[in-house]
Amino acid sequence: MQPPKLAVQKVFLHHFIPTKLLTEERMKRLLSIWLSLESCHYDIIRDMMVSSYCLRCHMRSLMKLVVSAPRDDPRIEVLQYEVLEVLDRSKSSPSKLMEEFVTILAKNQSIRTAMETIVQVESNTTKQLISISANVICTLKIINRAVAQMVELILFKILLFGIDVSSFTVLVLQVMKDIKEGGNISNHNPGKKELRLLYELLSWQPHLAFDENVVKFFLELLTVGDTDHITQTLKIISLLSKPPGKPLGEVYPGLTQEHLVPLLQRLAIIGTPKQAKYSIRCLTSHAIDKREHVFHPVLKDMHKVLSCRDEHYETVITAVGHWAVHLPTDLRLQQSFYKVIDTFIHTNIVKELLYSKVVTSEEPLTCTWYKDYEIPAHTRCMNTPKITPLCNVAVTLTKHVFACRNTPKITPLCNVAVTLTKRVFACCALLKICEVPALWTFFSTALLTKLVCLITDKVKQVRLGFARRLTRGLCKEPGLPNDLLAFFPLSELSPDKQVCQQMREMLRKAIAAKRLRYRRLVLIEQVAVSTDQLINSHAHLLVEHSVGAAVFLLAFHPLFFAIDSWFDLYQVQCALKQLLEELITAAPLRMDDKFYKELFTAIHSSRNTLVPDDELANKKMWAACELGLSLLPNLQKGSGKVKTPEKFLLPVYFEPSSQTAWTDYIPTSLAKKLKSGKGGQRSATSPLEEVQPPSDKRVNVEDEESENEESEDEESEDEEEVHPTEIRTSIFPSSAVEE
Structure with missing residues (x-):
């Protein structure tokens, strides 16, 4: 005679993994349970399937509880809040779910009684088997809905046993039937x-x-x-x-x-x-x-x-x-x-x-705000890989803007919104291309100087959207090249201080991700190789080389006009300070001051490779090096200092020149003002401040979730989102209106 425990296990398995249950009915039950679950349970189910080797031991725990729990337990306590907390925790492991479920059954007589009907009723017919499980779940929903949902999860988990090609084919046929019939159960979509x-x-x-x-x-x-x-x-x-x-x-x-x-x-x-x-x-x-x-x-x-x-x-x-x-x-x-x-x-x-001419207007354009249902569908929701739509609210330009143009039959609303979004589409596609090392090698430095202008774009949504996509690319492994870290400090040239603060946080996050990868190399090779030798063998992975790229990009940025303007030099100083602070104050694997001094000195005696004969561009580059050298003594130093690499690498953006003598290109009077923090006014050619639209005519639109599937295919593209906000006519660059 079989022991009572084994007998109960046999009956339990018979009802939830029945050998006599037809494949069609088993797949029908699987599909119906799935459709009755809530979206928050999908991650739990994924954990269950990934941890398939643990399924049998979890099921044994459940059967052991059902057999050993005393029937005369006086406690009728329902742990509703604890169960809901577990269910809402999408990353909970199957073992944690089972542990909570065991606790509930041990403390609740009525729930345990409902569950015990599963192992007490003998039945060999298909209809009775289905009705038994359905009745138990309905009973549990009356007692405690959260417990019923957990039972459904466990049933779904057990039904995964025995899934083979033939049963999956049956399931696919049922799905096809549901889609053709319009979805009898899933009415939404x-x-x-x-x-x-x-x-x-x-x-x-x-x-x-x-x-x-x-x-x-x-x-x-x-x-x-x-x-x-x-x-x-x-x-x-x-x-x-x-x-x-x-x-x-x-x-x-x-x-x-x-x-x-x-x-x-x-x-x-x-x-x-x-x-x-x-x-x-x-x-x-x-x-x-x-x-x-x-x-x-x-x-x-x-x-x-x-x-x-x-x-x-x-x-x-x-x-x-x-x-x-x-x-x-x-x-x-x-x-x-x-x-x-x-x-x-x-x-x-x-x-x-990117080369479109910028024509500024002295007065902000008047704009008409549209309701959500009035906006064309293709401007309301434009998807790009891993970036949430930027043009959730589109605006129209006044008729006098297009009065003197022979425009095609397209509304100004569509023209502006679509052109603006396409510009961001294109630049995000460029970042995708830069992730391929072979293509990055042939990437034009001239194009890099144009791409960086998006960090200081007139449209706030473009700046933030591009920066978030850049951050995700840098945080991936191996991800975007380290040189693109130099894009973030250029946000200091923008008048919006709130955006500058967000850019600093993104820069900090990207540097931490890059250094984490470098730290893993240290942990792997430190047994046989010293830290200094490792730095020399993997110098291309050092985030510190992004300082050279920043100097190069600052020299060509259109917002850095002249080296005799205090305001322009002050902005460049702020940009370099932002990057150097994040690199020097960070504790792990930072370079000492000697590295940066050698870098700035080497660039100061070089010319740029893009236009080596352009004296203005070279002087702006040399002035930026002087500002960087003046910042080094005043920066707070972090711990974990290491030596400078033996083989110093001059960034590819520069080529040595025959000039050997040191020359100061920043006037002495301006250098003293920059050091003391006192200065003059904005240069006459500096850009206008961003124009703010009327605050009483804004339209709020809910964020759309970024796609979940990226976590499997692109290592958690975890994921930052671009929050769709209003696109405002008054801050549209004229390049966005270019036909």
């Missing part, structure tokens, strides 16, 4: 939660999708599904090539070449930016044969729409950035791709968006 379930299951076991019927279902959604369905389907397809999965071109070569590849090529050009992103990811991971014929048509078609006036421009510039990351290096079409990059950068970004 038919098919959205069902496709999310398939995504979570395939992120756990991608090989489940290797059935021809499943692949055909995904192809059908790419053809006839709406925008959300297509985007979610592309995300699912991108998972299938990850181990233990395989590329679809290897498993189903016919379907891939004849149906999947043409659909992906089309979406990479005329889809939404998100669809282009995942289409390129799918093409590079699933197309394994004749890849030249797969990629070349897409790159060729991109030339046709590389114009900021094309309706698919946002999609194409997004595609360019992701081609840079995902294009295989062994292909012979690298030259074709560089041609696309060159056209994209110099023609469409620099010429049309």
